[in-house]
Amino acid sequence: MASRAFRLQMQGYGLTTANIFYRLPDHPNIIQSYIWQEYDLHPLFPELKKFLDFWARSLDGPLHGVTVAHAQLIRPAEMRLINGEFSLH
Template sequence: MASRDFHLQMQGYGLTTANIFYGLPDHPRIIQSYIWQEYDLHPHFPELRKFLDFWTRSLDGPLHGVTVAHAQLITPAEMRLVDGEFHVH
């Protein structure tokens, strides 16, 4: 059985990494960094938006900025059918 990650990649999801910069509630001039990584859909990033909505609703550290990197891990050119099975031992 294929993994959840593989199924998501076959549906067009790619690995998304967000570097989230936020201010500390007690020290607003200090900016911290949090790395978030999940499979998400480019260009609208619904999973990242859901996480950032949760952040602004539930956490005290105000968001300062977000940098996003996205990689489509499986592309159609990398998938090919095999015409046979190979057995070793």
């Protein structure tokens, strides 16, 4: 049985990391960060949007900003047959 992560990558999902900046509820002048990481679809990021909607709806710390990085870990061009093997010392 293949792992959940592998199945998602085969469906086109890539690893998405979001650095979420938010203000502390008791001290709004202080900004803190939270790192979120999940497999998501570029460029619409439905999983990230669901999480940010949950944050805005349920948590007290108002969002200040979000920085997103995305990497599609498995690509068709990376999977190729090898005709030979060479070893060095």
